[in-house]
Amino acid sequence: xxxxxxxxxxxxxxxxxxxxxxxxxxxxxxxxxxxxxxxxxxxxxxxxxxxxxxxxxxxxxxxxxxxxxxxxxxxxxxxxxxxxxxxxxxxxxxxxxxxxxxxxxxxxxxxxxxxxxxxxxxxxxxxxxxxxxxxxxxxxxxxxxxxxxxxxxxxxxxxxxxxxxxxxxxxxxxxxxxxxxxxxxxxxxxxxxxxxxxxxxxxxxxxxxxxxxxxxxxxxxxxxxxxxxxxxxxxxxxxxxxxxxxxxxxxxxxxxxxxxxxxxxxxxxxxxxxxxxxxxxxxxxxxxxxxxxxxxxxxxxxxxxx
Amino acid sequence: xxxxxxxxxxxxxxxxxxxxxxxxxxxxxxxxxxxxxxxxxxxxxxxxxxxxxxxxxxxxxxxxxxxxxxxx
Numbered sequence: 001x002x003x004x005x006x007x008x009x010x011x012x013x014x015x016x017x018x019x020x021x022x023x024x025x026x027x028x029x030x031x032x033x034x035x036x037x038x039x040x041x042x043x044x045x046x047x048x049x050x051x052x053x054x055x056x057x058x059x060x061x062x063x064x065x066x067x068x069x070x071x072x073x074x075x076x077x078x079x080x081x082x083x084x085x086x087x088x089x090x091x092x093x094x095x096x097x098x099x100x101x102x103x104x105x106x107x108x109x110x111x112x113x114x115x116x117x118x119x120x121x122x123x124x125x126x127x128x129x130x131x132x133x134x135x136x137x138x139x140x141x142x143x144x145x146x147x148x149x150x151x152x153x154x155x156x157x158x159x160x161x162x163x164x165x166x167x168x169x170x171x172x173x174x175x176x177x178x179x180x181x182x183x184x185x186x187x188x189x190x191x192x193x194x195x196x197x198x199x200x201x202x203x204x205x206x207x208x209x210x211x212x213x214x215x216x217x218x219x220x221x222x223x224x225x226x227x228x229x230x231x232x233x234x235x236x237x238x239x240x241x242x243x244x245x246x247x248x249x250x251x252x253x254x255x256x257x258x259x260x261x262x263x264x265x266x267x268x269x270x271x272x273x274x275x276x277x278x279x280x281x282x283x284x285x286x287x288x289x290x291x292x293x294x295x296x297x298x299x300x301x302x303x304x305x306x
Numbered sequence: 307x308x309x310x311x312x313x314x315x316x317x318x319x320x321x322x323x324x325x326x327x328x329x330x331x332x333x334x335x336x337x338x339x340x341x342x343x344x345x346x347x348x349x350x351x352x353x354x355x356x357x358x359x360x361x362x363x364x365x366x367x368x369x370x371x372x373x374x375x376x377x378x
Contacts, residue, residue: 276313
């Protein structure tokens, strides 16, 4: 493929060049390729779209995730693009990249694109352990994907083993701050006294208000810590690992991700529901299963050979 | 909110939850590489991809004592 670069007439644009070289490269390896015809011997194959032949502008390959598989896989027309692109695999040894053909452009994280990225990951992870790619990774050719898999083989293989049969679940916990403040005022005598001082006092209430603010903040902080610690503890024995991200906004007190083994999913699920009943004043936003985004971070760089 | 509501798992991920994950987590390729990959052919340039760092998080969050307010 590389050799054609020199041969092309110079007036040919890069785009045209890519179109001519990249597409055939995608076809000849790994059997399936973009023209994944229905093949009886494949396992786990949803019937591919019959009209999945590469369109002329499908030049690059968008990568969704890495899986372990020696068999070509096809997931149907689920990928990025107005007409969802056919999702298939490119293989190196026993690992594979889940890809679809895409125009050779930097993809914007629009709603449609981001949800398509997620949709593919969701579908693949139903039957495979995945290492998710972050959004927007496009390679030019089939061989470039193989180069990616080859270069990072040890990392991918190791992480695939570590993540085997594990999912991520998200748990965000929110509270109604005003309601909690009222509760604190009811329960804490000092705070109650200050509050009535502020409302009855004729002169300056500056110091009383300062002190009130400080006490309320401290009480909120310690209450939130107590809740969060309680929730983490309750989920400890049904999860493999957990991560605590920064809460977003005023109402959120916990923004966590849990890594859960496939066979503990039910147990985790019921535990979350129990917690929800136990902490009835809190609001829980529970999502998943996700690919293990919060538990894997592999950074890749490009180095130019001299 | 004070009703005893059963916590339900959201079946459809919200865009925010997805964005929270897909933009900079998982396998991340340098932003400039992402851009330059769109214009070059690795083979032609004899460019090489390498793993700059690899981390997996397989422990329980140690934030229990310090609450979820601390970013990790």
